[in-house]
Each structure stands twice: as structure tokens, then as C-alpha cells.
Amino acid sequence: MFDVCIIGGGVAGLMLAHSLPSSMRIAILTKNQTTVSNTSLAQGGIAVSLSTFDSPSSHADDTMGATAYHANAKRVDILVNEGKELIEQLMAQGLPFDAKEDGTPNLGLEAAHSSRRILHAGGDQTGHLLMQYLLHKTEDRVTRLPFHSVLECVIQNGSCTGVVVSNSSGQKQVISAKHIVLATGGIGQLYRQTSNSPVATGDGLSLAYHAGAVLEDLEFVQFHPTIFTLNGKSCGLISEAVRGEGAILVNRHGLRIMNDIHPLAELAPRDIVARAIEWHWQKNDPIYLDARHIQHFESKFPSIFLNCMKYGVNPLYDLIPVRSGAHFHMGGIQTNDVGATTIPNLYAIGEVASTGVHGANRLASNSLLEGLVFAARLAKTLAGNNTSIVQRPSFVNGHQIANIDLSNMQQRMTEQVGILRAGDTLQSFVNDYPLRPFRLSDYTSKDIQNIHRYTACSLIARSASLRIESRGGHYRHDFPLASNEWTGKVIECSIHGVAIQTREIESKETVK
Numbered sequence: 478m479f480d481v482c483i484i485g486g487g488v489a490g491l492m493l494a495h496s497l498p499s500s501m502r503i504a505i506l507t508k509n510q511t512t513v514s515n516t517s518l519a520q521g522g523i524a525v526s527l528s529t530f531d532s533p534s535s536h537a538d539d540t541m542g543a544t545a546y547h548a549n550a551k552r553v554d555i556l557v558n559e560g561k562e563l564i565e566q567l568m569a570q571g572l573p574f575d576a577k578e579d580g581t582p583n584l585g586l587e588a589a590h591s592s593r594r595i596l597h598a599g600g601d602q603t604g605h606l607l608m609q610y611l612l613h614k615t616e617d618r619v620t621r622l623p624f625h626s627v628l629e630c631v632i633q634n635g636s637c638t639g640v641v642v643s644n645s646s647g648q649k650q651v652i653s654a655k656h657i658v659l660a661t662g663g664i665g666q667l668y669r670q671t672s673n674s675p676v677a678t679g680d681g682l683s684l685a686y687h688a689g690a691v692l693e694d695l696e697f698v699q700f701h702p703t704i705f706t707l708n709g710k711s712c713g714l715i716s717e718a719v720r721g722e723g724a725i726l727v728n729r730h731g732l733r734i735m736n737d738i739h740p741l742a743e744l745a746p747r748d749i750v751a752r753a754i755e756w757h758w759q760k761n762d763p764i765y766l767d768a769r770h771i772q773h774f775e776s777k778f779p780s781i782f783l784n785c786m787k788y789g790v791n792p793l794y795d796l797i798p799v800r801s802g803a804h805f806h807m808g809g810i811q812t813n814d815v816g817a818t819t820i821p822n823l824y825a826i827g828e829v830a831s832t833g834v835h836g837a838n839r840l841a842s843n844s845l846l847e848g849l850v851f852a853a854r855l856a857k858t859l860a861g862n863n864t865s866i867v868q869r870p871s872f873v874n875g876h877q878i879a880n881i882d883l884s885n886m887q888q889r890m891t892e893q894v895g896i897l898r899a900g901d902t903l904q905s906f907v908n909d910y911p912l913r914p915f916r917l918s919d920y921t922s923k924d925i926q927n928i929h930r931y932t933a934c935s936l937i938a939r940s941a942s943l944r945i946e947s948r949g950g951h952y953r954h955d956f957p958l959a960s961n962e963w964t965g966k967v968i969e970c971s972i973h974g975v976a977i978q979t980r981e982i983e984s985k986e987t988v989k
């Protein structure tokens with residue numbers, strides 16, 4: 478019996494383990510090796526207002542703007558203020574960020590940030606080095622269980638008391654704990670083009686859904702504009718920081734594509750750049766990133782440089798072919814200020830959680846910060862207990878899920894629930910992949926992994942079909958503008974049904 482069982486060993490899970498008292502018995506379960514996660518891949522950095530020309534309130538303003546004013550302003554204030562304190566503490570404890578010759582942090586600029594505020598570690602190896610730091614800090618204090626895939630949350634008398642896992646020998650096993658924390662990361666692998674690691678299959682959404690928890694804002698998926706793409710295959714991400722350093726987007730004739738679309742051109746909000754690139758690709762006009770004029774590219778972006786070279790593209794001399802793909806999920810499991818879900822003893826942090834700080838579109842480099850801040854908050858409050866009782870819903874049983882064609886579902890997610898959406902195609906997806914709970918205990922481990930993918934896709938599609946407007950990462954051809962009727966409206970999904978609630982927002986201007 479553990480005190481805390483953390484599902485996921487990325488920035489959120491590791492930061493929680495690092496911040497919990499050393500007297501607690503902690504397990505971290507990961508479905509692959511501990512180092513396989515989106516955190517390991519994070520290149521751009523961590524946004525924090527450390528410069529004397531910057532402030533948390535300016536960071537908050539930029540965040541609210543990027544989120545299409547759909548974010549929860551109170552949580553954004555927590556993010557930027559506590560985030561700054563936390564980063565200063567981690568720096569003082571020895572987390573090695575890149576510095577200038579005078580020892581002050583070397584802060585980079587990224588799209589939609591009004592100041593230089595992006596901290597890097599090892600150039601573009603920020604996520605990898607952050608993981609190494611947290612793994613080192615937690616190694617003596619945590620039971621690590623790699624290759625333990627969580628299949629189901631155990632709910633007894635309305636509270637979460639443990640998880641059913643498929644362990645490293647493929648056997649089903651129950652792991653019990655006083656507190657269960659979902660830190661399972663994102664959903665990118667539900668789509669054909671993605672920047673995400675192979676473990677990002679939306680399991681946490683399905684686990685929470687089947688446990689009876691409420692999920693929200695699921696329709697908001699961020700598509701990264703510049704995924705290095707060769708012969709239709711995603712080969713890695715080219716960070717926004719490369720455009721921040723001056724790289725431009727061109728077509729095969731060398732014509733810049735962003736100049737007529739947005740005043741910030743290549744540094745326009747991500748969704749605008751992603752849609753512009755996708756629009757060209759759909760017209761058979763491949764798009765490239767021209768970074769040939771960036772000085773010292775190989776030392777500024779060592780991982781990107783090596784990755785491009787691995788595939789025979791030299792960024793110093795060649796154009797880099799890029800396409801948009803699924804990158805980050807703004808919505809997720811609904812949580813309160815400290816990471817509690819609507820199920821007692823079940824918590825969510827990191828990308829799988831909806832803390833409300835990313836609204837309809839995440840501001841670049843805010844997610845590692847979110848993982849750190851809300852993990853540290855949860856660590857402080859895990860002693861408290863909530864005792865409300867949740868009704869278990871009725872489950873569907875049947876064997877049709879075993880035969881699901883995952884590849885076809887992924888293709889249809891990409892085409893029908895992807896960057897460019899429309900009501901009729903969303904509805905067709907919803908009809909073919911209806912949202913319903915499964916009695917997970919009746920299935921094999923392999924079937925349950927497929928059910929998790931199926932459920933995550935159905936949840937996202939159902940939410941996207943209900944939001945009749947465009948906002949942030951959710952873009953519909955048939956309703957291309959944001960609607961005031963939908964301002965502040967949050968779509969909540971749970972096993973009990975779907976509800977449209979109003980979120981308190983601080984709308985400083987009409988959404989674009």
C-alpha cells in the first residue's frame with residue numbers, strides 16, 4: 478500500500494514526487510521506460526517573467542490573449558506568480574538553465590510573448606535536462622515501476638483506492654494507495670501527424686471518464702505548425718524558438734506565406750500559423766522552414782540540428798519540410814486549484830488535467846510551467862481528504878471494441894477532428910464512434926488499451942461537435958468566427974452526460 482501512486486513520470490509526476498514529504502511512500506508507474514514522455518521531448522523551454530523589463534502580469538496578459546480569453550484568469554495568476562517563485566527556487570537548488578556571460582538567465586523570445594521570457598537548458602534540451610534533474614532528485618525516495626500500464630481506476634464507495642495495471646510481465650495486478658494521481662500526459666498519438674511521444678494516447682482521459690470524473694474543454698487541441706515531415710511521416714518537432722530566431726515559412730518557390738495572413742507573420746499565434754500551413758498542404762503546396770540565415774544554428778538548436786541531419790536535411794544549407802500536427806491538449810480532467818478531480822482521492826496534474834490555464838489555445842512554453850506549479854500545489858495539499866460519494870454509472874458490455882481498426886480511427890481523427898473541422902464530418906465521426914462507458918474488467922489488457930484510445934477520441938469529437946463556433950485551437954469551416962454566445966462556455970463531459978457550463982472569465986477584449 479502506497480501513500481501516493483502517481484501514474485506518469487513526466488514533469489508533472491516527477492515534480493509531485495520531488496515535492497512530497499520524504500516520509501511518504503510513493504510509486505511512479507509509467508507504461509514504457511521512465512524517460513519516454515512528452516517532457517523528454519520539450520525543446521522550446523519554460524516561460525517565466527525573470528527579466529527586469531517583464532512582470533507576471535504581462536505574462537498573464539499574454540497568456541489570456543493566446544487562450545482567446547477562454548482561460549481561467551485566477552488560475553493564470555497562480556501559474557505566472559507561483560511559477561516565477563518556483564523557478565527561482567529550482568534555480569537556487571541547482572537546476573541548470575542557460576545563462577549569459579554575466580550569469581543572468583539567457584531568455585529567449587517565442588510567438589505571442591511580448592517579452593523575452595523563455596528559459597532554456599542545454600539549448601533545445603530543456604525537457605530532457607529537467608527530467609534528468611527530477612529523476613536524480615527522486616531516485617532514492619520513489620518506487621519506480623516502468624512498463625506498468627494502468628488499465629482502470631479502482632473505485633470503492635465512491636472513492637479511488639487504487640489502480641488495475643498490466644505489469645511488466647503482462648499480468649493484471651491491483652496497486653492500492655491513499656491517493657491516486659493521473660499524470661498521464663497528452664493525446665497526440667490519436668492523430669496521424671504529431672510531435673508527441675508514443676505514450677501520448679489519451680489513457681488518462683479514458684481512465685478518469687470510466688472512474689466517473691468530469692472532463693472539460695476537450696475540443697481544444699493545439700496543432701503545432703512546424704513538424705519536420707518527410708514522405709508524410711512525422712520526424713520530430715522544429716521548435717517555435719527557431720522562428721523566434723528569425724526562420725521564415727516559404728513554399729517551394731521561396732515565397733513567404735505568412736506575410737499577408739497576420740501582422741506578426743511567422744510569430745502569429747500557433748493555430749493561425751498551423752492552419753495556414755495545412756491549407757497550403759491540402760492544395761498540394763508543400764511548406765518549408767528556411768533557417769539558413771540563423772547564425773550558430775547548430776549550437777542554438779543542437780537536438781533539432783542533429784535530428785534534421787539524421788534524415789539528410791542540413792538546416793544550414795537546406796529548406797526543412799514542415800507540416801502541422803497534434804501537439805498539445807488544452808482540455809482534460811477537470812481539477813480544482815490543487816489538482817483534485819470530482820472523484821475523492823483521484824487527482825490530475827500536467828497535460829492530462831484541465832486547470833483552465835490554457836483556455837482555447839496554450840501560450841507556448843506555459844505547459845512545463847503548469848506541470849511544475851500544479852504538482853507543487855498538489856504536494857502541499859495531499860494530506861487533506863474529500864469524502865463526497867459518487868454514483869457509479871451503468872456500463873456497456875460487449876466485444877465490438879476488440880475489432881476496432883485503430884489506424885482507420887486515427888486517420889478519421891486527423892481528417893474529421895483535426896486542424897480544419899466542420900459540423901457534418903464531426904457528426905459522422907460521433908455516429909461511428911459513439912461515446913459510452915465500458916465495463917473494463919471484462920476485457921483483456923490489450924483490449925483496454927484500445928478502449929482508452931477509442932474513448933479519448935470519442936470524448937474529443939463529441940465536445941468538438943457541440944461547440945458551434947471557432948475559438949483558439951478549435952476551428953470549424955462552417956462557423957469560422959468566435960461567437961459571443963459561446964464566450965465563457967465550457968463543455969463538460971462525464972459518464973453521466975454532457976453539460977455546458979459558464980466559466981468566470983476576465984474578458985479584456987472581444988475574442989478574435
Ligand SMILES: Cc1cc2nc3c(=O)[nH]c(=O)nc-3n(C[C@H](O)[C@H](O)[C@H](O)COP(=O)(O)OP(=O)(O)OC[C@H]3O[C@@H](n4cnc5c(N)ncnc54)[C@H](O)[C@@H]3O)c2cc1C
Nearest residue numbers: 485486487488489508515516521522627662827828844845
Ligand atoms: C516535441 C514537444 C516539444 C514540447 N516543447 C515544449 C516546451 O518547449 N515548453 C513547454 O512548456 N512545453 C512543451 N511541450 C509540451 C510539454 O512537453 C508537455 O505538455 C509536458 O511535458 C507534459 O508533461 P506531463 O508530465 O503531463 O506528461 P508526459 O511528460 O507526457 O508524461 C506522461 C507519462 O504518463 C505515462 N502514462 C501514460 N499513460 C499511462 C498508462 N496508461 N499507464 C501508466 N503510465 C502512463 C507515460 O509513460 C509518461 O511517463 C512540448 C511537447 C512536445 C511533444
